Amino acid sequence: MIKTENLTRTYGKGEGKVVALKGVDLTINDGEMVAIIGKSGSGKSTLLNLIGGLDAPTEGKIFYNDTEIGRMNDTELSKFRLNNVGFVFQFFDLIPELTAEENILLPSKLAKKKENNADSIYSALDISDRIKHYPAELSGGQQQRAAIARAMINSPDVLLCDEPTGNLDKRSGEEVMALLKTLNEKGKTVIIVTHDADIAEQCKRIIEISDGHIV
Template identity: 60%
Template sequence: MITTTGLTRIYGKGENAVTAVNNLDIRIDDGELVAITGKSGSGKTTLLNILGGLDKATGGSVCYDDTDITKLADTALADFRLNKIGFVFQFYDLIPELTAKENILLPSKLAKKGKTDISDTVKKLGVENLLGRYPSELSGGQQQRVAIARALVNNPSVLLCDEPTGNLDVSTGNDVLSLLIDLNRNDNRTIVIVTHDNQLAEKCDRIIRISDGKITD
């Protein structure tokens, strides 16, 4: 379970201060598929980055069960993030000099897990025949499937997705969304998706709408 209490993020100081996340209390249960929606600049990506430990809160807490990640030292936070959370981004963020297989295995190598069997994961995501290709040789949908495989390689309990279909055409985006829904339903994996796409959001279990850093619905 993920809970936030009084979560706040302020950028800048004095008259230039901007409150991107404003005193949010949120609870996301294990196995939920949750959408966070809002207009550009509403604070939804900042919220996701704080949930994932990629950005620091100005105030409040983010707890995964009994672990408050806002209180972890940098090394402990990096280790928690590497093993407990998978990230999927709009623009895939694959390393162009690495093959698909090397990109998928990168988090496992960083976690020093030794030999990792990815056969089931790549088959589930339909990229088993793409492992020797470089990102430039893959379509957008293929790159996102590889990115999802990379996010899963350390078997995290939570996936955080920032506009995972935002750079894809409608058909390919629907395919990627179906994959995420299957991962949630079949693996009971908690998935949080930031999106501006209301049709995508409506396919999730719950929608959290944000405006000016506050929950509106």
């Protein structure tokens, strides 16, 4: 379970201060598929980054099964991300110098896992024949599938997706959504940030954010 209490995030100081999130209280249960929607600048990506430990809250707390991640130092937080969270980004964010396979296996190597379910993930995502290629040699859809594989490799409980279809054509987007739904059906908690109503509608729960508040 993910729980936030009075989660606030501000950027800058003084007159230039921008409040991205204002006292957000939120609970997401295990196995949920949640869409966070809102206009540009509403704070939805900020919320996702805070939940995933990519950013630190200015105020408030974030709990993962009663463990507060806001108090963790960088090493602890890294370990937390490595084992508990998988990220899928709009721009795929694969390291261009590494092959798809190396990108996918990176978290598993960091976690020093001797065995992984890589092969089954490759076949599930239909990228077995493309894993020896570099990201530049893959299409957008293939890159996003590789990114999902990377997010899945350490079998995290939570998948955090920031506009996962935003940079894809319609068909690839649909494929990615189908994948995420399958993962959710298998018990993973999936949180998707999107501004696309069609995507949001495919989720079990929709949380709308406006001006840093949950509406």
